[in-house]
Amino acid sequence: MTTEMSETSGSSGAAASGRHIRWNKVPEVTVYFWLIKVLCTTVGETAADLLNEKLGLGLTGVSLLMSVLLAGVLVVQFRTRAYRPAVYWLAVALISVVGTLISDNLTDNLNVPLETSTTVFAIALVAVFAAWYRTERTLSIHHVDTIRREAFYWLAVLFTFALGTAAGDLVAERMNLGYWISAGLFALAIAAVAVAHFALGLNAVWSFWIAYVLTRPLGASIGDYLSQPTADGGLGLGTVITSVLFLAVILGLVVHLTVTRRDVVEADRSPLQAN
Template sequence: MTHETSETSAVPATGEPSVSARHRLRWNKVPEVTVYFWIIKVLCTTVGETAADLLNEKAGLGLTGVSVLMSALLAGVLVVQFRTHAYRAGVYWLAVALISVVGTLISDNLTDNMGVPLETSTAVFAIALAVVFVVWFRRERTLSIHSIDTTGRESFYWLAVLFTFALGTAAGDLVSERMALGYWLAAVLFAVGIAAVAVAHFALGLDAVWSFWVAYILTRPLGASIGDYLSQPTGDGGLGLGTVVTSVLFLAVILGLVVYLAVTRKDVAEPERGAGLPA
């Protein structure tokens, strides 16, 4: 749901490349947005929902303990991600999967442990995400995911990703509870929302950056609805596969796709695609 435009950067008389040119000499730290990207993203959001439920049920640590453990794992993976010099499919998607779990746990902690209403948590996460975007743009003059080529931009990127997962969880739960749609109809509703964003972008010219981030947020409740539909008991409107089977199944598909991308490099951005360019 993105496009690229090329730009020729000038080299000043000093012989030193401009700031944007220096950015373009480095590899982008995130994948190209292809059909593989969206498939794995939805699968990761599904795993985030089912794995969070599974860990909460089986780990015996309680919701808070599980949240601390998964946050520590996420921090470790992000350290590895930041230390890489280019996009690495395995590290990147492991970070996304863990952020999906942590984002779910953050929202669940607010709702279940602290009694924060979903309306409040949804509003708070929306404001937090908006603040990240504003500060990101004021600092970097772009929100393009095709220019995640500095530590600062990567920091903003992952912070935005975390808040999109938390927001998607809270907003998805809010919509599902208020409308009482059931898991399957809720998944259809969010899929229609993503399709509407795609139409608005490709047919009506909606800005590529905002199209991407809105769709990115909507994939979270879509994946959660799919995960709940597959894992929850039939008496609750699900298929009754359970969190273990659902999590293992989706993790296996994610692993297969990530290995394929790591080998084929079909989602690796070209190094000259760089800063200041639209998404």
């Protein structure tokens, strides 16, 4: 499940028509990608809890604040001409928080059953994929190189986080396995997807998106294990220490990738076609 970048060019008129106008806006999928993705999902879980506790705005107020911040970062992301690690991963971190808050609002404020929210988010994600494929004839993240494709991409990412949150909470609530065992369960599920892709030929695009959804409950389980009190089965580090720790690691990795460009494929290499 690796990606390569394609260089594209064009005018502002090309952007409106959806033609390729710039480099791919998504990094190459390497071990760095998955590591930062899991770290961001962990931050999404702990930061959402932390903000809700410390700001005193309530779940709805925090959700509105984080949504405004996310919108601002996405504006910057859409205006960049190519993948920029700092902007891209800031958007992912914020969208992980917003996706978590959307699911939490439905569960805690509107009393929507987790079964219902999980089903609704799954349907919404499938609808995004259907519209994306109908419009672009591809779901490949190797060619997120137009404004329209990027809009589909970020909408799909948002629903993966919301779906992962609801599904993860549903599994944790129904099976009551504890944080560490839950993390192991989701890690095994991701490993099964990898085996299905590399050994059994499961489609690369679907392998990527299934794993992408599963990393959300994996990261949440890790975050809860580290932050929750020992009486509840956690390590008791608290949301502040856990959030700061993971943000520091994310920052270090993003700086490393910015300097080394290890998740950027040179423009003269041929893109991996995946539909």
